Amino acid sequence: MSEPVPFGDRLEAVFAAYGRLCVGIDPHASLLAEWGQPDSAEGVREFGLRAVEAAADRVGIVKPQVAFFERHGAAGYAALERIMGEARDAGLLVIADVKRGDIGSSVEAYGDAWLRPGSSLEADAMTISAYQGLGSIEQVMVAAEEAGKGVFVLAATSNPEASAIQRAVLQQSSRAGSTVAGAITSGVVAWNQGRADASTRALGSAGVVLGATTDLALAGIDTNSEPPRPGLPVLAPGFGHQGGELSDLRLIYGSLAAGVIVSESRSILAAGPDGIADAIARRADQVGAVGV
Numbered sequence: 001m002s003e004p005v006p007f008g009d010r011l012e013a014v015f016a017a018y019g020r021l022c023v024g025i026d027p028h029a030s031l032l033a034e035w036g037q038p039d040s041a042e043g044v045r046e047f048g049l050r051a052v053e054a055a056a057d058r059v060g061i062v063k064p065q066v067a068f069f070e071r072h073g074a075a076g077y078a079a080l081e082r083i084m085g086e087a088r089d090a091g092l093l094v095i096a097d098v099k100r101g102d103i104g105s106s107v108e109a110y111g112d113a114w115l116r117p118g119s120s121l122e123a124d125a126m127t128i129s130a131y132q133g134l135g136s137i138e139q140v141m142v143a144a145e146e147a148g149k150g151v152f153v154l155a156a157t158s159n160p161e162a163s164a165i166q167r168a169v170l171q172q173s174s175r176a177g178s179t180v181a182g183a184i185t186s187g188v189v190a191w192n193q194g195r196a197d198a199s200t201r202a203l204g205s206a207g208v209v210l211g212a213t214t215d216l217a218l219a220g221i222d223t224n225s226e227p228p229r230p231g232l233p234v235l236a237p238g239f240g241h242q243g244g245e246l247s248d249l250r251l252i253y254g255s256l257a258a259g260v261i262v263s264e265s266r267s268i269l270a271a272g273p274d275g276i277a278d279a280i281a282r283r284a285d286q287v288g289a290v291g292v
């Protein structure tokens with residue numbers, strides 16, 4: 001069997017071919033109504049399939065938010081499986097926004113669900129939480145790497161309530177004195193640097209979530225030093241609806257800008273089923289014009 005292509009390499013190829021815009025697939029009840037779809041499993045399926053159709057060949061990445069499918073139980077999950085399958089068949093990288101975390105043995109099962117080749121919920125990467133310690137998700141990171149998959153570990157999230165916990169300073173461990181967000185970020189950088197072929201990689205396969213609306217310096221994230229090698233994938237929600245400005249991208253992410261994935265959901269989905277393709281193309285151009 002041939003070796004899987006590392007997720008970081010696949011992401012790098014997508015950046016080169018399509019740029020760094022990621023379309024979030026978040027079928028909020030209000031958006032379903034605007035799209036003329038029922039608030040049901042059938043509605044989220046149609047919504048997601050149309051979003052995938054519009055995204056294909058215009059961008060390289062989509063990020064379905066599982067919560068909006070889970071609302072509809074097993075049928076919602078069936079819809080999500082279909083949408084992720086169609087997206088991957090269309091050549092899109094799929095980041096499953098599931099934000100899972102638990103003790104190691106349980107979180108491994110989440111990794112198996114979302115990242116195992118052949119799983120009905122197979123994605124290319126998943127969002128994951130290290131609230132139980134970076135060590136708790138280590139086995140998921142190992143399995144992801146072996147399968148050519150990626151993880152995005154929550155570090156400094158875009159919601160304002162997050163800062164008190166994420167900016168708290170560690171008292172113990174080798175990273176004592178770092179903020180929680182800083183320790184997670186440097187831990188993920190170190191993980192990428194510890195891979196066997198790290199020196200040949202442009203981008204690592206493990207990334208972090210750093211929201212565009214948060215002050216990264218206050219969160220203890222270093223955006224001034226030399227960029228990490230391999231580069232750090234950064235899932236960056238918060239642009240668009242939450243108020244982050246694309247024109248500030250370089251200012252916000254500094255030396256981490258090269259790894260940034262601009263992820264927007266509502267600002268694009270609000271264009272409706274007839275306008276979404278144009279909205280994606282327009283936003284992809286705007287993101288490209290930032291010139292990271």
Ligand SMILES: O=C(O)c1cc(=O)[nH]c(=O)n1[C@@H]1O[C@H](COP(=O)(O)O)[C@@H](O)[C@H]1O
Pocket residue numbers: 024026065097127156157158159209210211235237238239240241242263264265266267
């Ligand atoms: O992991 C995420 O994607 C995420 C992390 C974060 O810090 N903030 C954040 O908004 N998200 C997700 O990104 C999407 C943002 O949606 P919009 O605000 O509509 O662009 C939602 O699916 C959120 O769950």
